[in-house]
Amino acid sequence: MKDWTGILRLEAxxxxxxxxxxxxxxxxxxKVMRPIYHDDSGQPCYYLLNPGGGYLDGDRYHLGISLLENxxxxxxxxxxxxxxxxxxxxxxxxxxxxxxxxxxxxxxPDPLIGYEHARYDQKTVIRMEKGAxxxxxxxxxxxxxxxxxxxxxxxxxxxxxIYMDGELAVYDHIKLQPAGQPVDGLGFLEGxxxxxxxxxxxEKADAxxxxxxxxxxxxEPDGVRIGMSLLNVPGLAVRILAHSTQAxxxxxxxxxxxxxxxxxxxxxxxxRKY
Amino acid sequence: MLSLLQLCxxxxxxxxxxxxxxxxxxxxxxxxxxPATFASWLGVYLNQQLVxxxxxxxxxxxxxxxxNRPDEVWKWDRLLSVQNLxxxxxxxxxxxGDRMLALIESMYSFPILSQYRQRIRGKASFGHPAVVFxxxxxxxxxSREDTLVFYLYSVVVGLVQNAVRAIPLGQTAGQRIIRDVxxxxxxxxxxxxxxxxxxxxxxxxxxxxxxxxxxxxxxRIFMS
Numbered sequence: 001m002k003d004w005t006g007i008l009r010l011e012a013x014x015x016x017x018x019x020x021x022x023x024x025x026x027x028x029x030x031k032v033m034r035p036i037y038h039d040d041s042g043q044p045c046y047y048l049l050n051p052g053g054g055y056l057d058g059d060r061y062h063l064g065i066s067l068l069e070n071x072x073x074x075x076x077x078x079x080x081x082x083x084x085x086x087x088x089x090x091x092x093x094x095x096x097x098x099x100x101x102x103x104x105x106x107x108x109p110d111p112l113i114g115y116e117h118a119r120y121d122q123k124t125v126i127r128m129e130k131g132a133x134x135x136x137x138x139x140x141x142x143x144x145x146x147x148x149x150x151x152x153x154x155x156x157x158x159x160x161x162i163y164m165d166g167e168l169a170v171y172d173h174i175k176l177q178p179a180g181q182p183v184d185g186l187g188f189l190e191g192x193x194x195x196x197x198x199x200x201x202x203e204k205a206d207a208x209x210x211x212x213x214x215x216x217x218x219x220e221p222d223g224v225r226i227g228m229s230l231l232n233v234p235g236l237a238v239r240i241l242a243h244s245t246q247a248x249x250x251x252x253x254x255x256x257x258x259x260x261x262x263x264x265x266x267x268x269x270x271x272r273k274y
Numbered sequence: 275m276l277s278l279l280q281l282c283x284x285x286x287x288x289x290x291x292x293x294x295x296x297x298x299x300x301x302x303x304x305x306x307x308x309p310a311t312f313a314s315w316l317g318v319y320l321n322q323q324l325v326x327x328x329x330x331x332x333x334x335x336x337x338x339x340x341x342n343r344p345d346e347v348w349k350w351d352r353l354l355s356v357q358n359l360x361x362x363x364x365x366x367x368x369x370x371g372d373r374m375l376a377l378i379e380s381m382y383s384f385p386i387l388s389q390y391r392q393r394i395r396g397k398a399s400f401g402h403p404a405v406v407f408x409x410x411x412x413x414x415x416x417s418r419e420d421t422l423v424f425y426l427y428s429v430v431v432g433l434v435q436n437a438v439r440a441i442p443l444g445q446t447a448g449q450r451i452i453r454d455v456x457x458x459x460x461x462x463x464x465x466x467x468x469x470x471x472x473x474x475x476x477x478x479x480x481x482x483x484x485x486x487x488x489x490x491x492x493x494r495i496f497m498s
Contacts, residue, residue: 167352188322188480190479230361241479
């Protein structure tokens with residue numbers, strides 16, 4: 001194993017209609033708290049902590065999440081992931097997720113904040129079996145620089161690959177580089193500052209669900225633009241442009257709610273953090 | 275070279291006239307309304323979307339065909355499709371690819387093209403105009419650079435024709451934009467040649483959003 005700044009391994013299985021961890025391991029600047037069962041659904045929620053308080057020059061993080069058949073789990077963070085200046089080497093995070101048949105992972109991290117001169121590279125590879133479901137969220141936000149300007153980060157790059165039964169089914173590549181792009185111009189963020197994404201992959205993601213999501217978030221709230229569409233495989237993507245983290249989170253929460261109702265006929269629990 | 279020109283003709287019936295790739299959303303929202311605003315949209319579309327997706331894939335497909343590595347061709351065909359999260363645009367592009375393939379097959383016959391056709395029929399591949407165009411350019415003996423510049427030109431001409439109808443712009447204004455953009459194409463090709471494969475498919479959030487939003491547009495003249 002290369003030198004990782006922080007490692008998390010989490011393998012979960014279903015036992016007596018409850019999901020329990022078979023293997024939890026963390027090391028370095030990653031930590032998970034004991035899981036919380038917010039309700040009687042048997043679905044635990046794990047909170048990921050970065051005790052160091054942020055990602056620094058050359059930091060490398062590795063997450064490995066594996067859900068066995070029919071396991072259900074929520075993974076979130078306890079607070080935003082802060083990327084500070086990286087004068088020499090960009091901070092890097094690699095995530096590998098494996099989802100067996102019938103399993104369901106909700107990955108709902110807090111936003112990523114890029115501060116002045118931050119460079120960050122994230123690579124996420126998700127391997128799903130048919131019959132598994134995934135709700136995957138991301139959001140990218142600019143931190144204020146000491147001079148009070150936004151967009152002072154250098155590069156925030158997030159690559160996501162989702163394989164279904166071994167075939168690449170979704171490829172998403174976000175790369176925001178304010179110095180080299182007219183980042184708030186036409187075709188880019190178009191005057192907005194926050195970019196949120198949500199992918200829901202699974203057999204229950206159909207045109208009917210897309211219509212429900214669309215109706216729930218349209219007309220768009222002030223200061224938010226939302227696009228959504230069906231994917232190549234059963235699944236959908238939601239993209240959000242906004243001016244605040246709260247606005248992105250509100251839309252993601254709304255969509256999470258409807259996805260959860262569609263999957264289990266019940267509302268998700270509020271992810272208490274404070 | 276004349277044969278490659280035929281593929282760039284806006285009368286070459288691939289169905290490009292039915293797809294605006296999100297431009298119609300910008301027109302309806304008033305952000306694109308005259309030659310200047312259209313030219314800036316076109317510049318972003320060319321230098322972001324086309325360079326990072328179609329262009330880089332075309333370059334790699336050309337090399338793969340040249341080196342007789344068909345599996346790499348199929349890999350790029352899949353990447354082009356799965357990186358496009360906006361359904362209308364993705365499906366429209368696939369249709370155009372399929373259409374272009376059928377047309378070219380009626381004029382030329384070469385093995386990789388037939389294999390592509392069979393894979394698309396068998397749902398093993400998706401179909402994309404950039405892939406078909408590149409295979410054909412290679413078959414006709416064009417260089418990699420020429421194939422890329424002609425491909426970009428063919429897309430740009432199609433988009434300008436659509437803008438002329440939809441905004442609308444005068445034919446003269448349209449031709450002037452085509453002339454101006456010609457100067458940008460060699461630079462776009464240089465950027466494609468300088469990219470790493472890892473740079474593939476960088477998202478233009480605004481353009482993608484406009485493509486997704488187009489699905490919910492009530493009155494439309496384009497299918498995407």
